[in-house]
Amino acid sequence: MxxxxxxxxxxxxxxxxxxxxxxxxxxxxxxxxxxxxxxxxxxxxxxxxxxxxxxxxxxGVGPDGSGFAGVTLAHNVDDEERVDAVLAEAERAGATIVKPAARADWGGYSGYFADPDGHLWEVAHAPGFSPGP
Missing domain, CATH: 3.10.180.10 (2,3-Dihydroxybiphenyl 1,2-Dioxygenase, domain 1)
Structure with missing residues (x-):
């Protein structure tokens, strides 16, 4: 594969x-x-x-899932200011901020929002990690 x-x-x-x-x-x-x-x-x-x-x-499965599904989507950005800006943009668009951006124990800076259907997105700056492949 x-x-x-x-x-x-x-x-x-x-x-x-x-x-x-x-x-x-x-x-x-x-x-x-x-x-x-x-x-x-x-x-x-x-x-x-x-x-x-x-x-x-x-x-071929039932649609009745609720709560945490064990999956998050991540959007990495180039700096901490951009993390804050993307979270604010998502909130203005109707997202719910689940976890405000803060220094993470793994050395980066991140926060989470939930889209209107509850799908979780992490917005993060990870020093030394490129935002894309």
Missing amino acids: DPRISIVTLGVADLAAATAFYEDGLGLPRHEFDGDIAFFALAGTWLALYPREALAADA
Whole structure:
């Protein structure tokens, strides 16, 4: 298997609202595509939004998950000021700040927000770690 992730798909309760959060609120570039799915081009991968119940049905599992799912998404940036700026941008777009940015025990600076469907995003500056591959 090649070492890559091609698409990260998030199951969402309201596709239109989630699409607006990521496109209008966070400014992610949306790829035009017909159907009940939204695609956003990211550096090196795609982010997709799909109705939660339909995604669960596609995978053959129940849609009733709640609480922490054991997964977070991470967005690394070049400096601490950018961590604060991205968290503020997410909050203005409708995200909930779950953990305000602070010095981390691993030597960096990070905080977390939850998108409108509760998906957790870490925004971090990790000295010596490049934001992208």
